[in-house]
Structure formats: C-alpha cells, structure tokens
Amino acid sequence: MNVTIETRGEATTVCLTVTGEIDMATVDGLARALREAISHAGVTEVVADLSAVTFCDSSGVAALDRAYAEGMRRGTVFRITHPQPPVRRVLELTGMLETLTRPAPSA
Numbered sequence: 001m002n003v004t005i006e007t008r009g010e011a012t013t014v015c016l017t018v019t020g021e022i023d024m025a026t027v028d029g030l031a032r033a034l035r036e037a038i039s040h041a042g043v044t045e046v047v048a049d050l051s052a053v054t055f056c057d058s059s060g061v062a063a064l065d066r067a068y069a070e071g072m073r074r075g076t077v078f079r080i081t082h083p084q085p086p087v088r089r090v091l092e093l094t095g096m097l098e099t100l101t102r103p104a105p106s107a
Helices: 027-039 058-074 085-093 097-101
Strands: 002-008 013-022 045-056 077-081
Touching: 002 027, 013 027, 013 058, 027 045, 027 058, 045 058, 045 085, 058 077, 058 085, 058 097, 077 097, 085 097
Parallel strands: 013 045, 045 077
Antiparallel strands: 002 013
C-alpha cells in the first residue's frame, strides 16, 4: 500500500491517494497518514481517494472509522471517494459506506 498526500485550496483540504491493499500489514502507514492530515493546523477537510485500493480488511475499516471520529472531534470533515467494488462492499456490510462518502457540508 502507498499513500500520496496533496494539499488543495490554500492548504485547507488535504487529499490522500491510497493505492494497493489495506490490511493488517499495511494499515499502520494509512492510519499514520490520516492522523497527520487530520491534525494539521488549518485543515478543514481530509479526503481519501480509494480508487486504486483493491482490498480492505477490518483493520482498514477500523482505521477509516477512527479517522472519521477524530475529524468529528476536531471539526475536520473526513470522507472517502471512489471506493472500488470490493472495498465498497466491505464498507456497505459494516454500515460505514454512507457515513464515509457523505459530501462535505456547503459553506
């Protein structure tokens, strides 16, 4: 798994592009990147693009859930985009898909 981080909109939005498989062997890197992005000063939104993620196990779902909760706690919107069918299905089964793909509220 690989995570690329990019800032947008005067550095208020952080976009993470995640590639590969998210599982017990790789989740720590994702969790670390998500924590850093959400805790960065001035960030109001963190978006994780999962279009190139081919697999996500329960440890990955837990990391995404923790990022969402931490974002809520800090007032930072956290959401995912473009989950592929295998990842989408796992998120549906766990009840997380709707929560994690909800668009950011309009300003």
